Structures are given as structure tokens and as C-alpha cells.
Amino acid sequence: MIIPVSRIPEAGATFDGVEPGEVLRFTPADEFRAAGPVAYHLYAQVVDGVLIVRGTLDAPLKAHCARCTQMFSTSVADSGFLRDYSGIQDAEEVDITKDIREAILLNLPRFPLCDEECKGLCPRCGKNLNSGPCGCSDRTESGLWSALDNLKL
């Protein structure tokens, strides 16, 4: 996103719009991918030769659930985006795209869940337990306890 510094009035200016999801530069190896454009609602002002940009960002994403590995839709927002840019006296414009990307990446959940109640995968047969029990859950549990008992002995 380009801020046209030289055209910002003294009182500042609001910028509302979207950046293509590609600016987040997720790769297929990432746990996340862009699911649409990143929306921004920013206010920019030049104070004493320093460009100050603040506002909110909101990115629709798809993520792999950390428990069941299914892709699910989510969104990540930064409601406190704030950056300042000095040394802009002669600049016509300032590109803040990389800071938008950074702000979204910093707000990504470390442990994305499709649902707080996600049951995950059966450790034995790999079935997604959100779609129902797999039949080996009881045995898995008793197997776990006897393994623990053996450890104690």
C-alpha cells in the first residue's frame, strides 16, 4: 500500500481500501493462506517531518487446525496498527506494504484451532473425531493408562 505523503493535508487523511492477499506472501508450506484481500482503515498524518500511520487491518485467511489438520476459514486483525516513518521530507510516497504484512504475521495465532472444542484426530487410527467416534477411543485410553502404569513400575 502506497501512502502519497506529498498529498496528505496538514490535518491528515484517511485511507480505506484493500490490498491483494498476495502481499502476505504465504507459501504452500505455511500453515496459513490468504483467503481474500487485506482490508485497511488507516489514518496518516505528517507531524514534524515524520509520517505517522495508524489504524486497523483485517485479513481473511485459511488455516490448518493444529489439532485436526483440517483447513478452516478465519481472519486475523490488527486493531492497533501504528508505524512512523522518518526521513520522508523529499518523498512523494511511502510504501507501507511490508509493514502491513508484518503486522498481520505478528498477529497470527500460534495454535490455530478450527473450533475451541475441536476433538482432533484419533492418535491410533487418525480419524477426525469431530465427525464422530472411531471405535478405538476406549481402547486407546486404557492402553495409555496401562503404559503409564508400566512406567511407574
Ligand SMILES: [Zn+2]
Ligand atoms: Zn480442528
Ligand SMILES: [Zn+2]
Ligand atoms: Zn481411532
